[in-house]
Amino acid sequence: MGDNARAAVDEGQARDQKASSVTDDLSAAIEAMKRATHTLVTATGGAQLLAPADEEQGTCAGGSSPAANADSEHLYRSLEETGQLVDVGWSSDLTTLPPDVTHVRLPDGTVKRIGFTAAY
């Protein structure tokens, strides 16, 4: 298990314990488990799209600002219209996608880039 996956599981367990001590509502624990599962799948190559440094994504300045989010949404919408963004499953083999696909949307809604093209 990679460090990122382990950290996600630890975080999930911590959230789980906290939720149990405060309330019987398991929604926080379920959410934590989903996140841990996502991280585990991606860290072990289930969708074959997350190369080692991919976990460093989203660290660009301004990436989480409302303006940046609007830009991202606009970008992804445009990519979807041109077929460059497609939905995939956790276990999808990305090497079988058409070469003009540059982004994929995972089942949890996360959009990931998988490549750059030369012409368009």
Added chain:
Amino acid sequence: MSFWASLLPQGTRWTTISSVLQATLVAGQWLNARYTRFAGLQFYQQPVGAITVFTGESPDVVCHELGHAVLDALRPELFNAGLPETAAFHESFGDMSSILTALQVPSIRTKVLAETQGRLNSSSRLSRMAEQLGWGIRQSRPTAVDVDCLRNAANRHYYQAPTSYWPGHALRSFGRANFFAVWMDFCLEDANG
């Protein structure tokens, strides 16, 4: 690669899944090329009329894709940033890679000097990126590329907010135009003492 190898910090590693950057010269039929972390550099071929265009034959295209790989090795956090400006920078870096690599070839420098008569920031073999690939695409999609190549670095693009200049083509031109103009001005100043 020898151009970049001398500039990269020692210990720089590819961000691809394979520790050695893979290059597939003909990955299928397509008028394009791409860089992915799972397959490295992939080039394609496609017949256009009586001519088959091999994108892996173009130094501009090869060096553009290599530029993506180099930048991904140096700044992996940019790969998946999800912002138009970041994607545009990645694209323009690819074109910078092509332009700077081309300038390493003495015959190219001589040809560009003659073609531009010393006005280096004007249109030339150096600024006209991927002429053959551009020609191939133009046969079926005349407005998808510039009139004389895939993208001409000597252009009149100015910065606009991302929402008004999407989709992508102008994004690339923005970064490249600025780099090209500034770099060529620098070369001229340097040459003039």
